[in-house]
Amino acid sequence: MEKKYVILENPELKEVAEAFNNLKRTHVITIFLNCQVDYQGRAKSKLEWGDKLLISKPDGTLMIHGKVKREPINWQPPGSVSIAKIEEDLLVIRSVRLNPKEILIVRSPIVYVFSAYRMDLTRFMLWDSEADMIDTVMDNPHLIEEGFHVMGKEVQTPYGKIDLLGFDKNGNIMILEFKRSTAQLEAVSQLKRYYDYFNSLGHEKLRGILVAPAITSSAFKLLRQYGFEFKQMKPTVSKKKKPNIELLR
Amino acid sequence: MEKKYVILENPELKEVAEAFNNLKRTHVITIFLNCQVDYQGRAKSKLEWGDKLLISKPDGTLMIHGKVKREPINWQPPGSVSIAKIEEDLLVIRSVRLNPKEILIVRSPIVYVFSAYRMDLTRFMLWDSEADMIDTVMDNPHLIEEGFHVMGKEVQTPYGKIDLLGFDKNGNIMILEFKRSTAQLEAVSQLKRYYDYFNSLGHEKLRGILVAPAITSSAFKLLRQYGFEFKQMKPTVSKKKKPNIELLR
Numbered sequence: 269m270e271k272k273y274v275i276l277e278n279p280e281l282k283e284v285a286e287a288f289n290n291l292k293r294t295h296v297i298t299i300f301l302n303c304q305v306d307y308q309g310r311a312k313s314k315l316e317w318g319d320k321l322l323i324s325k326p327d328g329t330l331m332i333h334g335k336v337k338r339e340p341i342n343w344q345p346p347g348s349v350s351i352a353k354i355e356e357d358l359l360v361i362r363s364v365r366l367n368p369k370e371i372l373i374v375r376s377p378i379v380y381v382f383s384a385y386r387m388d389l390t391r392f393m394l395w396d397s398e399a400d401m402i403d404t405v406m407d408n409p410h411l412i413e414e415g416f417h418v419m420g421k422e423v424q425t426p427y428g429k430i431d432l433l434g435f436d437k438n439g440n441i442m443i444l445e446f447k448r449s450t451a452q453l454e455a456v457s458q459l460k461r462y463y464d465y466f467n468s469l470g471h472e473k474l475r476g477i478l479v480a481p482a483i484t485s486s487a488f489k490l491l492r493q494y495g496f497e498f499k500q501m502k503p504t505v506s507k508k509k510k511p512n513i514e515l516l517r
Numbered sequence: 518m519e520k521k522y523v524i525l526e527n528p529e530l531k532e533v534a535e536a537f538n539n540l541k542r543t544h545v546i547t548i549f550l551n552c553q554v555d556y557q558g559r560a561k562s563k564l565e566w567g568d569k570l571l572i573s574k575p576d577g578t579l580m581i582h583g584k585v586k587r588e589p590i591n592w593q594p595p596g597s598v599s600i601a602k603i604e605e606d607l608l609v610i611r612s613v614r615l616n617p618k619e620i621l622i623v624r625s626p627i628v629y630v631f632s633a634y635r636m637d638l639t640r641f642m643l644w645d646s647e648a649d650m651i652d653t654v655m656d657n658p659h660l661i662e663e664g665f666h667v668m669g670k671e672v673q674t675p676y677g678k679i680d681l682l683g684f685d686k687n688g689n690i691m692i693l694e695f696k697r698s699t700a701q702l703e704a705v706s707q708l709k710r711y712y713d714y715f716n717s718l719g720h721e722k723l724r725g726i727l728v729a730p731a732i733t734s735s736a737f738k739l740l741r742q743y744g745f746e747f748k749q750m751k752p753t754v755s756k757k758k759k760p761n762i763e764l765l766r
Contacts, residue, residue: 272629273526273549273629273630275524275526275630275632277522277524278733278734279733280701280702280733280735280736281699281701282701282702282703296549296570296582296584298547298570298632300522300545300632300634300636317643318636318637319634319636319637320636321545321547321572321634321636323570323572323582325582325584325585325586326584326585327584327585327586329585329586329587331587333545333572333574334636335545335574335575335576335636336574336575336576336578336595337574337576337578337595338578338580338589338592338594338595340587343587345587346585346586346587356697357696357697357698357699357701357704358698377643377697377698377699377730377731378698378699378731380521380522380634381522381524381632381634383524383547383549383630383632385549385568385570385629385630387549387567387568387569387570387583387584388567388568394566394626447606448606448626449606449607449626449627450530450606450626450627452529452530452531452606453529453531454531481626482626482627484527484528484529485527486529487529
């Protein structure tokens with residue numbers, strides 16, 4: 269399966285050429301490298317080797333950026349076609365612009381970092397607020413799981429307010445922590461503090477649930493270590509009501 | 518010590534904010550992220566969340582690139598000042614342009630890849646050719662080590678030509694493979710074939726030496742596995758003689 273992103277650290281040039289050719293039509297690619305840039309026909313001797321940032325886009329755009337300034341040092345427009353090869357131990361990327369015909373040539377003896385990301389055109393959905401998420405669950409408790417029963421929201425503890433507290437069908441106490449965007453390590457620790465507090469009160473039938481549209485891999489790892497659960501909850505249609513300005517006038 | 522490059526894969530937003538603030542003055546930074554871009558004062562509701570490529574340069578330039586086209590979607594010029602923070606669980610990067618005063622705000626719930634590279638302004642030196650390197654060593658055998666004695670160059674074997682063959686002061690046969698740019702895995706394998714060939718002829722006092730201005734980490738690992746040595750040799754002043762065009766006329 270095609271990867272969402274690819275990172276190569278201090279890679280072999282052959283790896284870079286392969287990855288570039290495989291991903292150039294689907295991924296935005298950035299390469300930190302040492303290179304020399306040339307146009308077909310120009311004298312090579314006038315050009316300098318230097319550290320650069322190369323950017324390639326799926327539409328054929330190619331840019332060579334230096335350490336400073338907004339403008340790329342060299343570039344080819346959308347519609348250009350780039351191919352990477354190994355020639356005389358160097359990574360060579362040729363970008364051909366068709367009209368007018370112009371060939372930009374990048375020669376590199378060393379690549380430091382290659383990264384590529386398949387940018388989605390679909391939009392990331394974000395909840396308006398955590399209160400929105402909690403209200404949605406209060407109205408539709410089955411979104412968490414069948415048999416989930418809400419006890420109360422914003423339940424005060426010495427360690428802060430628990431977003432939502434409830435029971436499952438087996439009588440376990442469920443502690444729910446909500447995050448409107450990607451859940452991070454801190455969210456897991458927050459849930460852990462509430463869990464330990466309930467535990468210290470003598471409750472043993474406890475479940476910790478983190479509710480968010482996404483979670484980072486490090487946060488997920490910690491979550492599993494604590495024996496907690498992750499419940500993904502993405503917004504479908506924005507529930508935000510627009511104020512009726514017409515009526516107010 | 519400050520790192521030459523930093524890569525963060527699927528990082529916590531807090532990590533990204535810290536890395537951005539620490540490296541923004543010295544490194545060129547690229548971030549693949551989902552974000553919303555806003556200018557101070559504009560209505561937030563009109564803006565979309567989407568996958569973007571953010572580029573920050575040490576001179577203060579900030580660019581937000583989309584999946585296509587040469588032009589950034591949003592940007593701030595050199596001299597702008599950017600600061601990253603965590604606000605309401607989001608990564609927020611504010612870039613302030615002083616004259617005219619304009620504030621660009623990037624809000625991100627998720628970062629996929631962060632990479633930063635400290636671009637050198639010093640130029641990478643490249644040998645004109647491997648023949649150049651070999652000639653330099655023939656003229657100055659001590660560049661390899663004291664007591665190195667050249668036997669011959671371009672020595673034919675069934676596996677190709679050995680660049681340089683010689684003896685060290687202890688009578689070991691030295692097999693030298695030259696690369697004019699960063700040595701890759703393939704260079705190590707080439708040396709291995711020559712070494713094994715000499716070994717198969719009954720030679721036991723053998724040393725394999727890879728000579729290049731630099732070597733990749735994977736090539737170096739393989740080199741050590743085989744018990745070979747790496748000799749770094751950087752060009753100092755170009756030895757290339759320019760043809761005397763004046764005289765030819």
